[in-house]
Amino acid sequence: MATVTFDQATRIYPKAERPAVDALDLEIADGEFLVLVGPSGCGKSTSLRMLAGLEEVDAGSVLIGDRDVTDRPPKDRDIAMVFQNYALYPHMTVGENMGFALKLAGVDKAERARRVAEAAKILDLSEYLDRRPKALSGGQRQRVAMGRAIVRSPQVFLMDEPLSNLDAKLRVQTRTQIAALVKRLGTTTVYVTHDQVEAMTMGDRVAVLKDGVLQQCDTPGELYDRPANVFVAGFIGSPAMNLVTGQAVEGGVRVGGAVLPVPREQLARAAAGNGQVTVGFRPEAMHLVGPGQGLPVLVNVVEQLGSDAFLYTKLADEETDDVLHPSDVVVRTEPRSAAAAGQKLWLGVREGALHVFDASTQQRVD
């Protein structure tokens, strides 16, 4: 077990104009489960592969424990990796797949068999040890890939979207199992996913990347409650946070006809750029208020989920029922809400639940 440090680590692919990973700074504690999340192409896999030694580091350095491994080949790093497509050796049995690294490390046959059997037992693979990967289901292959990682008892686990090839139900199941297993083993883990739900449910901390640049690294709770910028605010949470940009006026931000109240001092700093302020509020942070008091919206679609309901609405004019803005404002309400499509509602934002961002820098202002 060990800490992992990215120190200004940068990767520029040959012939690329901008870095795939740009000066990444990240400190991962011993035994921590860190999730790298972000949209497709943001550099998650590249970051992971830099840590694995499969990708060159063009600037900065990567450390495992106190050891600078920037220029070390993968085999000198004592890491194990789970690939998105599992990358099981097709001609080897499950047992041989899991034991291959041990064999290369010169572990003797009896010890190897013992450790493979132990890992197989943990992953419920004991009866498949003599099968080839081809003869396994997707879920079983995924477990073999996990098994190949855990038999080695490495310093760090690296996982690149290990669940993305499973169907939705199995993915949820496996997600809990992996999280529990890794917790029990206590091994430092870097886990890559594009799915923010996966990130939030599994990670001790979550690092959000965009275009190769680290946006924020925090606990899931902090990330949700205090997103550092507009991108993180919109990326984390489902349904996403409502984000609206408006002019700063006396007492708050003008959104359509209404003014959302923002404390004077906060407003002054947020409007310092160009006078425009982006405000964000989550679907569950809204409540219905009397006519003429808050944000007027027109209900577009009502989604009944049983446990609660979501209203997909559009910002509307105070007087007429004209839609002012094409983007949705999503509101969570009681499951048996009486709201119906076409209805006009007035929304208030719960005290302290308004996120304020400088529209010019996109950064959070508290």
Place this chain on the structure above:
Amino acid sequence: MATIALPGTETTAVQPVSKGPDRRGGRGGRSGKAGPVTYTLLTLTALVSIFPLYWTVVAGSHTNAEIAATPPPFLPNASLFDNFRAALDQAPIGKAILNSVLVSGSITVGTVLFCTLAGFAFAKLQFRGKGLLLSLVIGTMMVPTQLSVIPLFMMIADLQWVNQLQAVILPTLVSAFGVFFMRQFLISALPNELLEAGRVDGASTFRIFWSIVVPVARPAMAVLAMLTFLTAWNEFFWPLIALTNANPTVQVALAGLGSGYVPQRSVIMAGTLLGTLPVLIVFTILGKQIVGGIMQGAVKG
């Protein structure tokens, strides 16, 4: 050879996952039965392919006068063993077959090994000058053999290898076609992640080659082995120059048969039959297993 589909295509063809009842009951799908037209065509093709061999048997089992008759005979006759004897008297066919097995076998082992190594390097490794080197390799395919025969012979003569088997083995131990063939196969059949998994597991490049690349490449290696063996067995031009009838390969030995004022066609045919028989027997007995091996390799992958 025509019955062996290119490796890599089998993987999809033999997948047992075609789900859904519509697939099974459907007309003309992959599982459809062959009709009379298919059978007729296949029979015709088989007959046309087998005829030269049949004619070799017919001609080899008559006397020279009998095959010269009009119309020529169409059924085998009794003189086969006389002709065999004549052929064996005229040329060292036994020794030639042994030599050919040695030569073709060595060339096959060498070609498959070196072409797989080089194909892997060109397909998956990064090194300076890769593109240039590959163009060079492919470029050699365009140089006619005839052009290099004289310098090659001078080299062999300098090495004092004339009339020795290494003179025909060494120059053909690797082939540009084979390198290109293995490269093309490995580019698509060998996922990069497999190599990366190997590296993370702690394998050296050479270990990755033996333990990961070779098993994946096996179907293509089998195809290349068969092609190479047949080509080497049938090679005539260079062996004729480098070897003499004192130490010949099969094709060289056959060239010395039936020569005289009137060519003895029946003896030539009998000798040809003797020279072809070993390959024929090996491929009839092993053919199923070779193809089976290829399929197995492709499916289990």
